[in-house]
Amino acid sequence: MSDNIFGITDTGRQRKNNEDAFIAEQSPDGRYIIACVIDGVGGYTGGEIAASIAREMILQRLVNLSGEVIPVLTGAFAEANEKIWEERHVVKEHSKMACVVTLAVVDLSSNQCYYAHLGDTRLYLFRDGSLVKISHDQSFVGFLEDSGRLSESEAMNHPKRNEIDKALGFQVNIINGDEIETGQSPFLPGDMLLLCSDGLTDVVNKATITATMTGGSSLKTIGNKLIDAANNEGGKDNITVVLVKNDKEKQQHAATKPLENAQPEKPKIITGQRRHTPTTSAIAERAPRKSYKGWAILLLVLVIGLAAVCLWQYVNYGNKQENDVSPKKDSVANVPRQRNPQEIKLQKVIDQNKGKILVLSDTAFKSPVIISQSILIGRDSLYIKAKGNITFQSDTGFKHPAFVLASHTKIVQFDSVSFQSFNVAISGHDQALQLKNVRFRDCKIPVLNTYAFPGKKYISGGFNTPAFRADSIPKTK
Template identity: 40%
Template sequence: MAKQLHGLTDTGRARSNNEDAFVAAGGRYPFGAVIDGVGGYEGGEVAAALARDTLGARVAAAARPDTVVLREALLAANAAIIAEKQRDPRLQEMACVLSCAWADEDAARVLYAHVGDTRLYLFRDGSLVKLTRDHSFVGLLEDSNRISETEAMEHPKRNEIDRALGFLPTIPDPERYIDTGSAPFLPGDLLLLCSDGLTDMVDSNAIRTVLQSGDTLEGMARTLVAAANGNGGKDNITVVLLRHSKARVQPRPDGAPRPAPRPVPIEAAPSRPLPAPPPLPRRSTLALVLPWIVGLLAAAALFYFIRPKEAPGPVGTGVNAAYPQAALQDTLDAAADTLRLTGAVFGDTLLLRDSLWIHRDSLVLIGTGRTVLQPASGRLPLQVAPTIKRLHLKGLELRDIDLRIAADGAGALYFDSVRLRGVAAGLGAPLLLPDTLVTGTLKDLMTQKRKNP
């Protein structure tokens, strides 16, 4: 199992005790968790150990991965921490934050649950995507693109968290307090769970470099911990790496030459003298050149009439006619408040090879009425920042997309003649929309569908 799952924790350079803990449980449905204790020497280690043991027991008893099981496991851990605090007055300040991931390769999904500022990342094809959001003021600033990653790492309030297990005796709204969700888990994918002892010391580019090194999971874990310690090691450092059991099959590139067929030997026939060919009639120079001139003129005329006509680019940004996935994400990041997906520039169908991330305050995304956004294969998430004020989708179709937005932001997502085919919307208990033409807010749609399932 070491090839698929590995965990490592380290005290760091500045602390005398380790308040972190982790779970790395193999099997048919591998499970990993990173837990960061809060409350100093007297309590952090106790809270982290209680959460670790509770999570491990609940997951081991489950039949298969389920976000409901994960949420209930975190609620049980919260109850265990509160009970211990009531039993021992010295532990009144203890709590913990955690992130956990549960892989289901049969369903090609990973389910996760999260509270606090530990993190879960998905590494795929050289791209590192953060699946969780930090429950902290600085995390909110970073996730909404108000400050950079470097500024967040240096912010004086980066360790002040809004949520943790053990803060409240009873969590009043578990579906909002505990973030749960899922993401595609495909051959070649690698998951990284880590405490802030890593991400406060090592930026995402350095983490990405380690994950694409091709080293073993144990080697990568040791390199990440060493990098955090090399940058100061100001906190405990914990990482869990979970790799898909199958490697990605690289598709044959378009236009790649086929291997030459093996020559078939031909038996030599008895040689006989061949008759001399008849002499060719002499042709004038004009007769030889004229067919070439006619062919060139015809090709020029054909190119003139069938070439694509130039069309204005999307509002607020310039683009090229050839539009790869990375350019689409860059355009979403750099566009003005309105982005028009014109057919001449983007084409009628945009095949997505990775998830899209929308972290603008507001954006109006307008299609042509024939514009389709769909994954090149399988399913992909369209991740919307929880801080978005308004996302208006108009005249387009989403296929096999997981709309990921916090429940309190559902009213900010507005549809205008948008067709949803095979779309799952919301977090926790996704709302499945097999084929629906929508005009209105996602919040109204969720309310209507759940009243009339």
Template identity: 50%
Template sequence: MANNFFGITDIGKQRDNNEDTFIAQKADDGNFIIACVIDGVGGYVGGEVAADIARDCILQQLSYIAGDIVPLLVNTITIANQRIYDRKLEAKQLENMACVLTLAVIDIQNNLFYYAHVGDTRLYLLRDNSLIKISKDHSFVGFLEDSGRLSEEAAMDHPKRNEINKALGFNPQIAHDPDFVETGQSPFLPGDTLLVCSDGLTDMVDKNLIKAILTSSGSIQDKGEKLIDAANSKGGKDNVTVVLVQNDKAPRKYSATRPAATTAKVTDEIIDPLAQPKLPDGPLTVPVKQKSNRGTMVVLFILLALALTGFLWQFWLNYQLTQTPVKVVAVPPVKVNNAEQIRLQDTINKLKGRTLILSDADFKQPIILSDTLHISQDSLYIKAKGNIIFKRDSTYAGPGISLAATSKYIVLDSVAFEGFKVAIATRNDALVLKHVVFNNCMVPVQTSYIFPDKKYISGRLFGGLFKIDTLSKTTK
């Protein structure tokens, strides 16, 4: 898929600044598209600041995406909310700032999308020339419209259209409200289009015109620009932001085929696989020439004599050793890294990019670790091509892989660990696992948290982002 996502924002016709921002890009692993529209509220300066804080937080938290995605999105929005609230406490002029947003993550390979939503930005799905509103407006007028009590035309002209009841930055305790963030997931089929937009579009342009533009000819960039132009031609009362994602995969077509006729020969004979093979016709016995036993007796006598001689020799040696004191010197074990481990550590240390592909054609399997593999990069994506297995050397008791305290996003994809007491030692929340297998590891992941000395600490550890993959991967 190429050229299948696009984002654009415009100040509109009546505003002096743009409090909207957006994200339209792939995550660092290349497997997901992030589509997000953020609408800032709270004045000339505050809205822009809140929107930028949320955008930076989303890009940081979703740099690599793995595991159960919906909780990951909720956690990301929770962190963004806290950062906006903390910034408000630092600056008096920002005390009214907040933002609303709609965040979608599209799984390109598996034709799925996931979303999280707060406020009155919107998410639409276009499928088979039908435009479906996925998200719900978190406002009183939006509730009336979504429940059918108010028509779209009446809602667009309602004087309280822009009064929202949910936003990021108002309440630091949204983690305790499971219904604060609206979430969901849905198939994203070939031919589908996702539209994420701010209310600057939907306050000006009705659903029928939006659908007409999205189903018209042209690229998604053309369609995004046409949506902006449509809002501005209606008055452009607010900032207008649009993000489009298109599944441009070719639809799969299947044709019915007649089963091929079998060419195997069918007989009524029952074959016993344990039966003795059939012998050719001939005499039932074969005459065998008898040999004399004299040679056998001679050989046995010689072997017995040799065994007795060896026993007497060993007895004499043991006697001599008991008469001579032997000084035993303890030799400390020498830890020797094998060539494969040295080469892998050197590859990690000298890597210039942020992605490392490990191929089982390049490394002998399994990779025996007699010391810890150290990862010191800020961000790193390690992906296996084939079966990559890290196996503990029988004399080694330390962790297989250790992440530096400065690491922020380290992804391990499709690797296996075998026999470690601690497979991975990490700090803070830097580690992301994707299709990782732990075989006979006492502690698969050991996490330590680093806090400043002599400071009061509050908060909780966020769990539940790891899951057992339903599609198992067999590692040999």
């Protein structure tokens, strides 16, 4: 384990087995640091197995980490969820197993941290002596604490402290909801990340954690002290701690040292009739002045002539425009359009995304995303969700659909995106499209749905009641 990451887990003093797991290692290519804390729930062995499955699936998904990081993290969560859900239905004793997880990926080359979170494990950022909680506990008590309705001590002693709302394994999939909390944060030289299970935060308060992380100790020393602090408070649960540090030197700008013998510049003095410049010599001052009267007259004549030529061209151009009743079409309209960088990036992430979830964050895609060529979705299934404000807007003169679903696509869902000024926003087929909190502004045809029927066959049927509905507020479930 390198010096800038450390992980440790402890059974505690009241449990017989450890249902926690963690990841604290570098990616195979050495570019990223992967930190993860997983807390299993669901019985004597079930929670431990759920945590082990999640750890294995996350490591498999991150082995070739590249491109947009957050979609990879959410994809790893989705795959782990599916695997845990399958195991729940294979072994009867594990029918209630699940796990909560907090995952962080650090790119030290760009001083950035990316994270995904589900449940009540926690992610903290420690900077300049201050400890800031980044993740939000997905539980009723956690909501009360985060919203200020409960103090930290009241939340720590609440009888429903450990009742969680969301976890891997709670439902068949986590594609169609807002379960996963994701984000991105600067991770500057000198910063530290703390990922931990509730075995620490249920018994050790923020002030004690902050004091333990202050003082410049090694990550191993800090980790062991946090474990000891939790055990000293009774060790009621398994305790897991992962620490990451940006160990690059802080950028310090030294003040410019003044010159020892520097003399202040004397002010220039302007006297009487003469004004001296620094480059004027005494010989130049005594030289007789030349007459520039002839040159001035010549220059004036040239200016007048140039003005006359410009006026003549302007009058003739105006007459030509008035006589031209059928203006020429813009020749550029017939030139094939070239995609802008955001379009290229969007098509690339759709094509290369290996999971079923694609999260588009407004930090990676600045709105509006101008569409000048149709974006093709050729996947079997895909869930496209916006994190923040994502608006797709038609380029000037663009007449085709913004998104086209391939004929073999079974299901595509758009979640929390907007479409602006398209002739056709989405072209789908055979009801392969689902929408959630999608807005269409000034779109002539929001959705164009086609049906493919076999030739020389008798077709029967009809259109059922439309599956779409309009709401004045966003759907939350």
